[in-house]
Amino acid sequence: MDISANMVKELRAATGAGVLDCRRALETAGGDLNRATEVLREKGLATAAKKASRQANEGLIGSHVEAGGKVAALVEVDCETDFVARTDEFQSLCQGLATLVAAEGADWQTPDDVLAQAFPNEGGRTVKEVIQERVAKLGENIVVRRVARLAIPSAGLIGSYVHTGSKVAALVEVGCATEALAQRPEFQTLAKDLAMQIVAARPSWVRTEDVPAEVIAKEKEGYIAEASGTEQPAQALDRILDGKLAKFFEESCLLEQPFIRNDSQRIKDVIGAAAARLGGQIGVHSFARMEVGN
8 A cells, every 4th residue: 555645744743753653654554544553652662661771861850830839749750861851852741740740649659650640631541651652752761760749738838949951950838827928929939949949958858857866876976986086075075976966957957058048047047037027937848859860
């Protein structure tokens, strides 16, 4: 059967596959468009399986904040090269996944949870199937590496910041006394500043009370080992230990960090000052930070 240019064009529009792949699929399917589509999808599955073992160390962070700022999501999607990460197809995939997780992913905890879901506007196909198709089209392994979703049930909003290039992003759940306070421009600026702080300063916990006891114990062991060869009186060693632990908290806990916009202030002081100006309590409940490759 002769395969016309219009048939190839129609199949390309439906699948996004290359001209030669579409022509070969139509030849295999005897000109049947539906069967040719299946041929291409089967090929995509085979291609994805072959590439699954390849390293995917580049990629982007997809980010989406629902209207009203009450729910937001981050999804790290990795590929093999920055060239593919910059394509419209890959960026659209990342954005679509973040939007899906924000809208429906209240109970999704892992990338596997996301892969099993139906991808909107893809004819009922799962996220995994859509990614396999993108692997065939873009020629690189694609991996959903991490997923995070924040939702604030009370007054407040989710602050978000995506750094230029979409390689690192953060969300932070900031609560406040009333919904009216949450709508104030100064509160919204504070929430964004906190997300920027998390991107830049890489905290691991919100407050010192959140640091696990075993982590603190391990830090203390390291400090004691460092000082074991010195001839310091016990009181001096205690002061050194306290100082090093305070420095650890300052680096690791968001509220203890120096503010990136004014390092003479700590984040807890910035929040306290904002609460006093706005006339209501403000607190950080949780945050999520993602960086491609870390």
